[in-house]
Amino acid sequence: MKTSLFEFFVPTKILAGEDSLSNLFYELSLLNSKKPIIVTDKGIVNAGLLKYVEQPLREAGIEYIIFDEVPPDSSLKIVKNIYEIYKQSSCDSIIAVGGGSVIDSAKGANILIAYNSEDLADIAGADRIDRKLKPLIVIPTTSGTGSEVTSVAVIADEENGLKLPFASQFLIPDVTVLDARMTLSLPPIMTAATAMDALTHALEAYLSLQKNPISDSFSLTAIKLIFQNLYKVIDDPKNREYRLNMMIASTCAGVAFSNAMVGIVHAIGHTLGGMYKIPHGVAMGILLPAGLEFYYDTRKAEFEEIIKLLNNFLEEKVKDLIEYVRNVLTRLNALTNLPIKLSDVGVRKSDFDNIAKMSLNDGSIVFTPKYAGIDDIIKILEVSY
Numbered sequence: 550m551k552t553s554l555f556e557f558f559v560p561t562k563i564l565a566g567e568d569s570l571s572n573l574f575y576e577l578s579l580l581n582s583k584k585p586i587i588v589t590d591k592g593i594v595n596a597g598l599l600k601y602v603e604q605p606l607r608e609a610g611i612e613y614i615i616f617d618e619v620p621p622d623s624s625l626k627i628v629k630n631i632y633e634i635y636k637q638s639s640c641d642s643i644i645a646v647g648g649g650s651v652i653d654s655a656k657g658a659n660i661l662i663a664y665n666s667e668d669l670a671d672i673a674g675a676d677r678i679d680r681k682l683k684p685l686i687v688i689p690t691t692s693g694t695g696s697e698v699t700s701v702a703v704i705a706d707e708e709n710g711l712k713l714p715f716a717s718q719f720l721i722p723d724v725t726v727l728d729a730r731m732t733l734s735l736p737p738i739m740t741a742a743t744a745m746d747a748l749t750h751a752l753e754a755y756l757s758l759q760k761n762p763i764s765d766s767f768s769l770t771a772i773k774l775i776f777q778n779l780y781k782v783i784d785d786p787k788n789r790e791y792r793l794n795m796m797i798a799s800t801c802a803g804v805a806f807s808n809a810m811v812g813i814v815h816a817i818g819h820t821l822g823g824m825y826k827i828p829h830g831v832a833m834g835i836l837l838p839a840g841l842e843f844y845y846d847t848r849k850a851e852f853e854e855i856i857k858l859l860n861n862f863l864e865e866k867v868k869d870l871i872e873y874v875r876n877v878l879t880r881l882n883a884l885t886n887l888p889i890k891l892s893d894v895g896v897r898k899s900d901f902d903n904i905a906k907m908s909l910n911d912g913s914i915v916f917t918p919k920y921a922g923i924d925d926i927i928k929i930l931e932v933s934y
Contacts, residue, residue: 555761558718559804561698565727565797567789570601570688573644574609576724580684582642584612586635588655589646590619593690596734602646602688614638622826623650624705625669625713628657635662642684645722646731648743649694649829652687656702656720659683663719670706670713675912678717687722690731692795693743693830695750695803697725703819712823714912721807727796729789737783737885740795742830745878745887747799748775749833752841753812754805755855756848757916764809767801769858774798777862779877783884813921814840816911817929820904827894834878835891839932841871847919891934901930 564572577585585606593599594617606613616631631654635643645655657669659682664672672678687697696702702715735743751771754764775798782791817840818832845852852870859867867873881887888894896904905926908914914921 555759557761557763557808558721559698559807561722562724563698563727563800564724565793568728568730569726570728570730571605573602573605573686573726574611576686576726577611577642580642580686580723582684584614584638584640585642585644585686586614586616586631586638586640587644587646588619588631588651588658589615589617590651591617593617593647593651598690598731598734599646601728601730602644613644614640619647619651619654621650621828622705622822623654623657623703624707626707627654628661628669628704629667631655631658632661632667642686644686644688646688646690648689648691649696652689652694652696653702653704655685655687656696656715657704659685659720660715669704673713673715675714675716678715678719680719682719685722686724686726688726688728688731689796689799691735691739691743692732692792692799693746695747695799695806697722698800698803699807701807705823710823712819714819716912725800727793727800729793729796732792732796733787733789735786737786738887740783740786741779741881741885741887742828742834743799744775744779744795744830745834745837746830747771747795747802749814749837750802750806750811751775752837752855753814754802754809756844756851756918757809757812758918759916760809764805767805768809769855771798771802771805772855773858773862774801776859780880810916811913812840812917813843813908813914813926813929816908816914816917817904817926819911819913820907821896824900824904824907825894825896827896831888831894834881834887835889835894835933836929838871838875838878839929841874842932843921843925843929844918845871891930896934898934901927904930
């Protein structure tokens with residue numbers, strides 16, 4: 550394979566397996582952490598999941614603070630609140646327990662802690678962070694965002710209706726713990742939506758301008774694990790093997806796109822999330838088929854490689870990847886009520902021009918392997934409607 554110079558970076562230590570959270574104290578000790586703040590949300594607390602995190606800390610005599618006010622969409626206000634409590638409580642590290650919003654909130658707070666600042670918007674963008682942050686351990690409770698191993702975070706600027714992106718190698722968590730117990734209670738629609746998020750990460754990374762042989766291997770592993778386990782885990786949600794496989798898939802996809810980046814599907818999805826508060830995984834599933842149509846003419850060889858991979862293990866032979874993905878989404882809609890059209894989630898056609906203009910300014914679009922203009926984005930929106 551002829552490949553130009555590329556960079557690949559994945560410093561996160563990953564613990565995965567049965568009861569892997571039992572090693573949490575040891576990981577904290579390696580990071581010289583004596584008083585972490587646990588960042589989470591009410592849903593995690595009410596589901597009883599925090600006990601798996603608190604138990605090893607209590608057994609080891611570790612003092613900790615809990616912040617459980619993270620909303621479904623992280624915001625500048627919440628990040629500032631975490632920062633202030635961290636300072637007031639003299640904490641020295643962060644444990645994020647949750648999905649993408651919780652993890653991104655923890656990353657955002659970590660930036661403020663490092664800069665001793667209350668204005669996160671001033672540091673938004675790529676490679677604006679110039680210093681090491683406090684130790685961060687991530688314990689995901691969904692299988693989609695990949696944020697547990699990525700160098701990116703997205704924080705909502707609610708006042709201006711924007712999603713602020715942050716990208717820096719300093720944002721990559723120190724440790725990620727994949728424990729299947731943390732996703733056993735994930736509802737079917739959330740399981741489907743987060744799986745579409747992970748799948749879109751893997752596919753866009755594999756089709757990206759910045760793809761490389763190492764990121765490709767992570768992308769393909771993620772794609773394989775998702776299609777091998779998605780229907781199984783929806784049918785048998787308490788199965789720890791299927792749950793762990795989906796978590797590993799999400800992490801592999803996160804490693805892939807943290808290095809290869811994503812593209813036009815994410816650019817539009819970020820805009821829709823900011824304007825309509827559509828859950829990110831839902832937006833990814835809705836936009837993915839039309840996004841793949843956009844990619845196809847410049848990435849035919851990659852499409853063929855994915856089809857070969859799928860046909861190695863699927864009973865139903867795949868001839869057309871885009872058609873197969875559409876069929877998967879149709880089945881997920883029937884099984885979980887996952888929305889699969891923009892019209893299902895309240896998007897207005899009258900907003901298409903504005904959505905397209907805003908999406909062109911999203912950093913993800915830079916890595917799309919062909920030129921994308923306003924007309925291209927509007928076509929994706931129309932096909933997805």
